[in-house]
Amino acid sequence: MMKNKFLKLQFGNKAIIFTIDVLVGLIIAISFLTVSYLYLTKSTNDLPNLSVLRTGDDIFSVMDYDNDLQTLDSSHIQDTTYDLLPDHYDIYVNITSSDGKIINFGGNIPDDRFVASGKRYSVKINQNTTTYLTSRYWMWLK
Amino acid sequence: MHKKSQFATTDFYIASIIFLILIVSLTINLYTFPKKLDEGQNKNEMLITAYQFSDSLVKNTGNPSLWEENATLIKVIGLVDFDRVLYPPKVNKFINFSYDFTKDFTKPYEFYLRLLYYNGTEDLNYGMQFNGSTSITIRRHIIYNDEKQILEITIWK
Numbered sequence: 001m002m003k004n005k006f007l008k009l010q011f012g013n014k015a016i017i018f019t020i021d022v023l024v025g026l027i028i029a030i031s032f033l034t035v036s037y038l039y040l041t042k043s044t045n046d047l048p049n050l051s052v053l054r055t056g057d058d059i060f061s062v063m064d065y066d067n068d069l070q071t072l073d074s075s076h077i078q079d080t081t082y083d084l085l086p087d088h089y090d091i092y093v094n095i096t097s098s099d100g101k102i103i104n105f106g107g108n109i110p111d112d113r114f115v116a117s118g119k120r121y122s123v124k125i126n127q128n129t130t131t132y133l134t135s136r137y138w139m140w141l142k
Numbered sequence: 143m144h145k146k147s148q149f150a151t152t153d154f155y156i157a158s159i160i161f162l163i164l165i166v167s168l169t170i171n172l173y174t175f176p177k178k179l180d181e182g183q184n185k186n187e188m189l190i191t192a193y194q195f196s197d198s199l200v201k202n203t204g205n206p207s208l209w210e211e212n213a214t215l216i217k218v219i220g221l222v223d224f225d226r227v228l229y230p231p232k233v234n235k236f237i238n239f240s241y242d243f244t245k246d247f248t249k250p251y252e253f254y255l256r257l258l259y260y261n262g263t264e265d266l267n268y269g270m271q272f273n274g275s276t277s278i279t280i281r282r283h284i285i286y287n288d289e290k291q292i293l294e295i296t297i298w299k
Contacts (some may be wrong), residue, residue, distance in 0.1 A: 001263070022157070022160070026160060027162075029160075029164055033167055033168065033171070034284040036171070044286050045182065045186065047189050047190070048189070050189075050193060051280060054193070054196075054197075054215055054280075054282070055281075055283070058200075058226060058282050058283035058284070059283055061225055061283075062226055062283050062284065062290055063287055065224065065226065065227055065285055066224070066285065066290065084260075084283055084290065085259065086281070086288055096251065
């Protein structure tokens with residue numbers, strides 16, 4: 001009885017079966033190695049993100065101490081913020097006061113990278129009036 | 143019969159070569175990965191040391207809080223009298239300590255710190271300049287002598 005041939009090759013089908021076997025084996029082995037290598041080497045490290053958070057905290061602490069925030073002058077606060085902000089950072093700021101003033105400025109908050117945010121409460125005492133300020137900021141690497 | 147054995151031998155050679163390539167690449171992977179892991183771990187430890195040291199300097203007065211009056215009592219270093227506002231007598235006392243004494247604060251790493259104006263000029267420096275293989279530099283925004291400045295700390299080994 002004649003065997004059915006998969007392909008009508010001169011020496012039968014064994015060679016092509018072996019070749020396919022080798023190719024499949026190779027693809028599986030190389031894929032496994034590549035995936036494991038990428039997985040092992042591409043570890044996420046969130047520690048450097050703390051630097052963004054600390055920079056924002058520092059900037060608003062310094063501006064609070066120097067009474068920059070208490071001026072509630074949008075252009076002054078904006079200029080001071082960008083003077084202190086390192087070049088490779090961008091920021092969005094929202095300041096609200098208990099007497100109803102709102103200050104907003106900065107870039108668009110991205111959604112494709114780490115964004116650090118923080119809040120600082122300050123007080124402005126002017127003769128007999130006390131105003132409470134809440135400064136929120138969002139900072140990210142450009 | 144001859145063709146079959148030739149084919150089997152060639153197949154064996156090819157399989158051996160592929161096997162060797164896979165084993166070699168696997169060995170290289172296994173050899174380099176712990177090294178990379180160690181490097182990452184070292185960097186992280188240095189970064190944490192830098193954060194902790196800089197936090198200690200710019201966010202607390204130290205322990206005891208008036209350590210600058212009797213430096214022999216110092217337990218925890220701190221250079222401020224108000225959050226992020228460096229107190230000049232503490233700074234002066236600190237930079238007059240011998241480096242052998244202060245390097246204990248960042249043990250086992252060395253450190254170098256600078257106070258910079260925002261235009262980039264240096265107000266003062268202290269410590270041992272980078273002379274090793276790995277370093278981490280962080281910058282903190284502070285007030286010194288009623289002026290906004292940057293405290294730059296480099297931790298290295």
